Amino acid sequence: MKRSIGIVACLLMATACAPMGEAPQTASAVAAATPPPEISEETLRSLTETLSSDEFEGRAPGTPGEELTVNLLADRFAAAGLQPGNNGSWFQDVPLVEITANPETAAFSYSHDGTTTSLDYGTDAVFWTKRVVPQIDVESAELVFVGYGINAPERNWNDYEGVDMEGRIAVILVNDPDYQTPTNEGLFDGRAMTYYGRWTYKYEEAARQGAAGAIIIHDTEPAAYGWTVVESSWTGPQLDMDAADNHMGRIPVEGWFSNEAARALFTAAGQDYEALTAAAREPGFRAVPMGVTASAHLDNSIRREASRNVVALLPGSTRADEYVIHTAHWDHLGRCTPVDGDDICNGALDNATGTAGLVALAEAHAAAGPTERSLVFLAVTAEESGLLGSAYYGENPVFPLAQTVGGINMDGLNIIGPSRNVVVVGYGKSELENYLGRAAAAQGRNVEPEPTPEKGFFFRSDHFSLARPGVPMLYAESGENLVDGGRPAGRAAAEDYTVNRYHAPADEYDPNWNWAGAIQDLELYFAIGRELADSTDWPNWNPDAEFRAARDASRAAAQ
Ligand SMILES: [Zn+2]
Structure with a gap:
């Protein structure tokens, strides 16, 4: 899905201008001192444009658009130096009935x-x-x-x-x-x-x-x-x-x-x-x-068909059997109800951007060298049909869920410029928010609860498919407090997207999009993924979260 436009937070200037020597040596200061990862704007732009082009026909599972999409992703992961994640294959078959x-x-x-x-x-x-x-x-x-x-x-x-x-x-x-x-x-x-x-x-x-x-x-x-x-x-x-x-x-x-x-x-x-x-x-x-x-x-x-999740792996250097996972759905609605003669729901924001972000993140991690734990990049199918690809992975995991430390989901990146805040969908549920808090602070950004928990977004993207069986999953992204224009501007942009483009043929790539906010969010995901993958931590759900019991049980069984 992807409900509001990702609106982010960047504050590149604020962190760059902060005198390093005066910062106390907290974890956030250490994170801030780490050279920034190379998140490629070119990857974000070109992949989003290609994935959302009419040639890909809106990326519906089981269509020629799927073939083009999953092969392109496998090619890009291979070019970035990743390994096929599923026993030598880039793909996990997902049996579907239409x-x-x-x-x-x-x-x-x-x-x-x-x-x-x-x-x-x-x-x-x-x-x-x-x-x-x-x-x-x-x-x-x-x-x-x-x-x-x-x-x-x-x-x-x-x-x-x-x-x-x-x-x-x-x-x-x-x-x-x-x-x-x-x-x-x-x-x-x-x-x-x-x-x-x-x-x-x-x-x-x-x-x-x-x-x-x-x-x-x-x-x-x-x-x-x-x-x-x-x-x-x-x-x-x-x-x-x-x-x-x-x-x-x-x-x-x-x-x-x-x-x-x-x-x-x-x-x-x-x-x-x-x-x-x-x-x-x-x-x-x-x-x-x-x-x-x-x-x-x-x-x-x-009609019965097999769709595919794409699974790419960066093996860990010392604890390769422990995994940090990143997810984004590659699918969208395909051919849809025509508006002004256009019957392709291109899904540029939803979720060509997140899919491109997954590749850009993988490229950055590959370039930065191996982490102690393994990093998994999972592009899932059939999210728009009810989280089917991620649900299938949750029930048929390639890597044991009990050995999966935690993960980050991306569904729609921020293409309207930097924002001052990071919003957590499902705020207060897991200890991953501690990692987010440190990484966001290093960027000079505030972490806030989602503004509209009444909309149930926590249940509406792929992190939920892994959260339900217990894997701590983070779904956090730019909030509406734009550096340029503040909350009114962010809210107006979100409203415009919801009314005019969400799940409609008008969700199309625009060369004028501002990627600075998306890059800042990806730098955040990079920092969190890196810290998790180089640590021995096992962050959990908070005690009152609905998925805590499942996690405790699966970890206990694994030890
Ligand atoms: Zn989506």
């Missing part, structure tokens, strides 16, 4: 009191099945409004209490009940999004409840993206990891309603949308059968 619903025959209608309303596929609703079957029919299933669709026993909250969902369709609000709270305090962490707020969770829980369908009501603010993103993301070919059970454990129909279509449904059902959504935020909410039945039909074409 399901494409026929938009001409996709149908969803609901009936109340003898009146039937058919929804327009794409405009009013998007829906699909993850079951690997040629056809799905759901007939006259009752709609049940289940509020936020959350069953969280540890928080004493169950939106499904007392309702049997067998054969029924859940209608679900996006995000979690206290997302409008101004602080991060609350039953569901206040405005910060918990995993319960994610659409992935809502479909998983509806499946556990035995539902025949699960439809999420779109709303731009709590979803953190507009309807066009939902429409472009969920129509056309849909990828998933291939599985022996053909995903028959998934619910037959998953989908989204546009907010307008959802309100019309509630009105047609004689239900008060505002009152019910308000009730859903309160403890003790009970699911409401809507007195409406719905039918859905889907015809699927099914």
Whole structure:
């Protein structure tokens, strides 16, 4: 994905002007005295331009654009002096299954009191099945409004209490009940999004409840993206990891309603949308059968394919069996809904920049000579389809996860110039923030929590796939406090990207981009990677972080 424009922090001048002799000999001063790595702007520019060119067709997994992309990456890693990481191969096969619903025959209608309303596929609703079957029919299933669709026993909250969902369709609000709270305090962490707020969770829980369908009501603010993103993301070919059970454990129909279509449904059902959504935020909410039945039909074409992660290695000099990992997704959306006749979602910022950054970082580490531990550079596939490439790596790691010290993810570099701050997505979760703090201080930059934890970005890029099984992962990048223009300028640039380019054909390379901020972030990642790879440290998740238990267990098993 990549949600806001990377906005960074650089302050090259501030560090260069600081008199070295006056600095106390802290770790940060030592880091500052280390010669700066050669992060190649030429690599960043040329690779981003090539990867996001129309020839690469938006880098969709399984297309000729994948072939061009993974071969180019392997060539660049080889040229930089890295080794193929997967037992002599640059690639890790990732088995995928692609399901494409026929938009001409996709149908969803609901009936109340003898009146039937058919929804327009794409405009009013998007829906699909993850079951690997040629056809799905759901007939006259009752709609049940289940509020936020959350069953969280540890928080004493169950939106499904007392309702049997067998054969029924859940209608679900996006995000979690206290997302409008101004602080991060609350039953569901206040405005910060918990995993319960994610659409992935809502479909998983509806499946556990035995539902025949699960439809999420779109709303731009709590979803953190507009309807066009939902429409472009969920129509056309849909990828998933291939599985022996053909995903028959998934619910037959998953989908989204546009907010307008959802309100019309509630009105047609004689239900008060505002009152019910308000009730859903309160403890003790009970699911409401809507007195409406719905039918859905889907015809699927099914294609199996193998996509590839690219795995490159710089072996460590003394502890080569311990690894520091860097990740970036190489894929993007490929051909997409045309805008002004342009149907290629080039994904220049998202994530040609991060992929180019991965190569530039590898080049810099290779040039600096070996570290004690090994450095891994993993370009993953199918992030845009649900973190599939990284999830596959997490379940089938090339290098043991217990031996993977930690890692850094890149998803969208800063191309709007230096900023004064570094923002941590998922702030407060791991000890890697200590390393970040030292490296950022050496650059004269402040480290801050992400400004919008309510958007759940922590769950939306590839670091999450490795965090879930316990590997400490850092996702930090330039904040909005631009050296030139401060926060207003940074916020305006982020807003402009979200509205005009995010997941759209207009996310294209621009030769006028300012790479100084990206380079400063890459210097930060370089410093952190170097320190980790030359140390004997095993940084962990903080005690209250949700991934701490997984890490403790995997490390204990490895020792
Ligand atoms: Zn991305």
